[in-house]
Amino acid sequence: MSKKESTTKSFILRIDPEMMEAIETWAADEFRSTNGQILYILDQALRKAGRVKKK
Numbered sequence: 001m002s003k004k005e006s007t008t009k010s011f012i013l014r015i016d017p018e019m020m021e022a023i024e025t026w027a028a029d030e031f032r033s034t035n036g037q038i039l040y041i042l043d044q045a046l047r048k049a050g051r052v053k054k055k
Contacts, residue, residue, distance in 0.1 A: 013038075 015023075020034075027037035046052045 023037055023041070024034050027034045030037065030040075032040065043052075
């Protein structure tokens, strides 16, 4: 059997509890998972900094 190739890369993120709680609350407010919220925040920051092309 061959393993399915993942379209995303996994890694460990160390984050202080207070920041994590704020992200979890924000995610819940916007009906996203915590992971989805972190991806959204990173995407917005990268776009604002001009590091990725806008869709």
